[in-house]
Amino acid sequence: MEPVTSQRIGVTVNGALHEREVEARRLLVHLIRDDLGLTGTHVGCDTGNCGACTVLLDGAAVKSCMLLAVQADGATIETVESLAQEGDLHPLQQAFSDHHALQCGYCTPGMLMSAKHLLDHNAEPTENEIRRAIQGNICRCTGYVNIVEAIAAVAKGEVSA
Amino acid sequence: MSTTNATTAAPEQVEAPQKGFAGQSVPRKEDKRLVQGQGVFVDDVRRHEVGYVHFVRSPYAHAAIANIDVSAALELEGVYGALIGEEVAALTDPFFQLSVPPGSEIKDYALAVGKVRHLGDPVAVVAARTRELARDAAELVEVEYEPLPVVVDPERALDEDAAVLHEDAGTNLVWSGAFDWGDFDTALAEADRVVRIERLHFDRFSSTPLETSGALVEYDRGTAQWTLHANNQFPGFAIIMMGPALRTGMDKLRFVSQDIGGAFGNKICTHPQLVALCLLARKLNRPVQWTEWRTDQHTGNSHGNERVFLDVEVPVKADGTMLGFRCKAVDDCGAYSRYEPLGCIIWAQVTPGLYRWRNVHIDFSQVCTNKSPCGPNRGYSRMQHLWFTERVIDIVAHELDLDPVEIRKLNYIKAEEMPYETPNGCVYDSGDYARCLDMALDLIGYGSIEEKRQDAQSRGKLLGVGIGSTLDSGTNNFGQSQLLNPDLQFSGNNEVASVKLDIFGEVVVTLGTTPQGQSHETVASQVVSDILGVTPDDVHVRAGHDSYWNSHAGFSGTYASQFAVTGLGAVSGATELLADQIRRLAAVILGADGPDAIVLDGGFAKLRDNPEAALPFMACGAIVNANNAGLPPELDDVTLNCRYVYKPPFQVPDKERKFGNLTLTYATQIHACVVEVDPATGVYEIVDYAAVDDCGNRIHPQIVEGQVHGAAAHGLGAAMFETFSYDEDGTLLTSNFYDYHVPHALDMPPLKTGAIESPSPFTSLGTKGMGEGGGAGIHSVCAAIQDALRPAGNAIVTDSHNPYHRVWDLLRAPEASRALVKVEQR
DSSP: OOOOOOOEEEEEEEEEEEEEEEEEEBBHHHHIIIIITTTSSOOEEEEOOTTTTTTEEEEOOOOOOOOBBGGGGOEEEEEETSBHHHHHHHHHHHHHHTTTTOSSSSHHHHHOOOHHHHHHHHHSSOHHEEEEEEEEOOSSSSTHHHHHHHHHHHHOOOOOO | OOOOOOOOOOOTTTTOOSSTTTSOOOOOHHHHHHTTTOOGGGGOOOOTTTTEEEEEEOSSEEEEEEEEEEEHHHSSEEEEEEEHHHHHHHHHHOOOSSSSSTTGGGOSSSOOOOOOOOOOOOEEEESSSSSHHHHHHHHHOOOEEEEOOOOOOGGGTTTTSSSSSOTTTTSEEEEEEEEEEHHHHHHHHSSEEEEEEEEEEOOOOOOOOSOOOOEEEEETTTEEEEEEEEOOOOOHHHHHHHHHTTTGGGEEEEEEEOOOOTTTTTTTTOOHHHHHHHHHHHHTTSSSEEOOHHHHHHSSHHHHHEEEEEEEEEEETTSOOEEEEEEEEEEEOOOOBBSTTTHHHHGGGGTTBBBBBOOEEEEEEEEEOSSSBOOOOOSSHHHHHHHHHHHHHHHHHHHHTHHHHHHHHHHHHGGGGOOETTSSSOOEEEHHHHHHHHHHHHHHTTGGGHHHHHHHHHHHHHEEEEEEEEEEEEEOOOOGGGGEEEEEOSSOOEEEEEEEOOOOOOOEEEHHHHHHHSSSSHHHHHHHHHHHHGGGGGGEEEOEEGGGGOOOOOOOOOOOIIIIHHHHHHHHHHHHHHHHHHHHHHHHHTTTHHHHGGETTTTEEETEEEEEEEEEEHHHHHHHHOOTTOOGGGGGTOOOOEEEEOOOOOOOOBBBTBSSEEEEEEEEEEEEEEEEOOOOOOOOOEEEEEEEEEEESSOHHHHHHHHHHHHHHHHHHHHTTOOOOHHHHHBBOOSSSTTTTOTTTSSOOOEEEOOOOOOOSSTTTSSOOOOOOOSSHHHHHHHHHHHGGGTOOOOOOOOOOOOHHHHHHHOOOHHHHHHHHTEEOO
């Protein structure tokens, strides 16, 4: 019998169900970026270290380069494109801008999703808890200073409209 | 919060900051798209029927290529084609070399021809229907290698029995020369003490931008033109390298980019990969897409230069005044000289560091080794040299028992001496180093440092304080290249901007730059809005770069700390031209006496004496662009579409004396670092850190501070964690982010920042280029470790990279480092 090399999966991404025939070896991040065209999720390494590809999978922050697309069959995924609602930025997005928590913007989508995951589970994080929550996300531009400030500002409700 | 912003008011002698949007931290224009994942980075560009590209790379550091067989790869269904070195050698000419002999004899192609010279050297490239398939195909390419002896250690590269990388050059030497300024022998004779340091080593690392290199390349058969959607950060240089190699004209290589995910110099030297993609796109008659893998970036792309300083001699007077230095420097540029040997002169922009050292002699040489080729890396070449000057200061202070703060203040160039001409003719434009140092020391609570030292001691820790004082020299005079090779025809610098008033009154700005996080859209809009009397929201700055916009020149790009001078010089020049045209037009329409009677305010051109009489910008745009019948002939040149080329005032340096001004502006960074070392393990922690910056007038203080944070983080990463480490076979041991550890959020200490503004007298806005910093983080950590180890054996820090195990070595065997330093009493 020929080995099965592809599989039909169904994934709900940002509220929309997508059904696709995918190669068994296709990474989830490539499904998101290349097949669904959601290019906000980025790739910065090939070892799972950098976190640029972080998305929420059934509410958990995961590195989408560390999962096969077939492993996401039946799952609900949120990417950076889900954050803004009808043109209004999510408070984290606004705070990142207010605090200059991004320069090149490449790590930002993954960083935002890790930050969202933190605040979804811990409304009043300490600075150390914020740093722990984003330690899987590498930023090469900011030294993390303003990212930590921005997340703390959202937790304290200090975000401009 | 973790950050203390201790920004102070401008010094008294400085003019008050101009009123307007410049100087304010307005919201960043780039953010709205970037926080929503709507940026367009190179891997986001899509084309139908694209071929995904994978490079086949050498597993050996040095080997002859006996045979390459791509037939198995081509048989795989979905593989579109391949390209190997022999085809590249037939279809292209070797890249232009900047050096004189022997370096000029190096033959460098887009793919390895005949032999490989470093692990990761590309030997073939394949294209296929999917990324995965391209990787499969690459694995099916069979390459027969015949391994050769390798050269890893730059200090051994010129040994008689060392293997030679480039037979055409006949040696591993790329470039060598002597730099001699002042009178070192007399200084030596006048010294009361001479401090000698046998060897100092600056380690190999790179800033490893999070987005790797990449391109989508299309070839148009009808016009024989390539379009490169590429994240190269210096298209001007890439085109100069690629055009002759591809035997085509400059305009046949169209460079396009929008958002670039960090670059830090590492995306300047991608021309070899881009040439391979151009050939492949033409050969296969389809667009090809390449996104470099992280491992490939580490093994095969730009590294920062490694440098060794040997036989250092420092003459010192009894009071601690230092008269200069003499040394040999050996720079390791890896397997190919792609931007080199420019690093052999660029350090000379900051020859004496921040110090009044008048007598300097350096015998400088650059060699090839079987390691990844080097390219510019944030602080390029100056960082290595400034680390040397800061090590010299702290080792001299340590050996002569002088206070590291006082010896700096004694030897620093003084604020009242600015502008200051260095021994080699560079002109430091402005600055107040001692004042910045005092601010940095205040931020770390230096006044109570002895109590902190005792507190640390009571907890079994060794506390140390270190200072890193550096300059960020910006706006290159490319004439410095002629000090390496008198036949090179490069000098000066330039940047371009176009500003137009469109048909509905929109202000549209086009830049020649290729920003990678430096916020050019925002900063340009601030400058434009102040001149035109509108708000930054009214100004549309096109995102990114496209050489078909015709808003670029030979040196366009984003590199070497220059946008605030060259980029904004071009923006303000073009906007002034546009403002003048609007005033001339409005004067005619409104019947004014002349353009001087018109003011621009709130989107209107108004009569100065009667603001009720006003012509909206929309009308100006409409009249000139779409309703121009009957305009008088004196307005024939009014197009409301103005292009300006900014050109800094440089001369070609004196080639005989290697003397002249090599950069226009010099921003100051003074960092202060406090570490606590565990003497049992060598593990240390940065417990306090301050960075004070002076880059003249700041157009956007928040953006400036962000650059300071980032530069500090790169320095700390290099000091503590980041190293491209090779074994004796030339195998890279840190080829991904597992092994090459960059700082994570928990690794970074809180950063305190401060700023003063010493406006540059040489730039119209009083700005200075900034952003690279000078590696002050590396220097301050080295100094702090050395200070901490005083009571535990007095070790000397002689390497720029100090992971915990190296500190443990210094604790265990301090005499080994001490043996490298000798003091001659006179």
